[in-house]
Amino acid sequence: MSDLTPDEAFLTIYADLAREGPGAAADVGWALSVAATPAQARICDAGCGSGADTVTLAKERPLAQIEAVDKITQFVEAARRRTAPFGARVQVREGDMADLSGPYDLIWCAGAIYFLGVSEGLRLWRKALAPSGAVAFSEPCLLPRPSQAALAFWAAEYPQITDVAGIRARVAAAGYRVLGEQMQVGDAWEAFYVPMGKRIAKLRPEASGALSEALDKAEAEIARWKAAPSEIAYALMVVAPE
Ligand SMILES: C[S@@+](CC[C@H](N)C(=O)[O-])C[C@H]1O[C@@H](n2cnc3c(N)ncnc32)[C@H](O)[C@@H]1O
Structure with a gap:
């Protein structure tokens, strides 16, 4: 496969993947419970990708209205x-x-708020929350004492990356408080990287040009994670306006 633009190469890799970032169904249930999201909630899945978590939200809250x-x-x-x-x-x-626009009882945003910035996204979404509404978002997070190699790799991928204290500070700067937080490691990353590794192996023999470069980049990311899975997490934060 040649002559693809970088955007087309990206979409070729992501076609048919079950999800587009780390995450696990159990974490959706945890967040709904921490946020006390009611049965007949109005929920938004912001940056839903191919809808892995939209499906879980719909199963977890069978009476809810969901907009992805x-x-x-x-x-x-x-x-x-x-x-x-x-x-x-x-x-x-x-x-x-x-x-x-909302109003939503919960805005769920897995691995996508970084496109807006954590503080910026939370500020923008405040007006879309119902009274007692909450936001649950996941954000790349350095775990304690990362090696220089991990720090250099993840900071090059995402210059705004911090540890969890840095994420809490961005939440507070937006005028929100933390209702609960947990680190997504292990299973949540395998759910993303194992299918992606298979997709890379399938595409590799015919790949050239932009696709080949995109495959190299995705492979390097998986290799970095495999080399030190205890140095990087997604922090899943459940937060509400002060
Ligand atoms: C890393 S993927 C995560 C997808 C999905 N939440 C998941 O966990 O599988 C980030 C998603 O955010 C979407 N996205 C980025 N900026 C966006 C924006 N301003 N509005 C809507 N979607 C956006 C991308 O298209 C992509 O599908």
């Missing part, structure tokens, strides 16, 4: 296919998660 938003058509179409069995109470739309 993503800016990439390929992901929106995949999420629509996966959530079709839930009928009209789950709506997936193509749009900008910076522009949510």
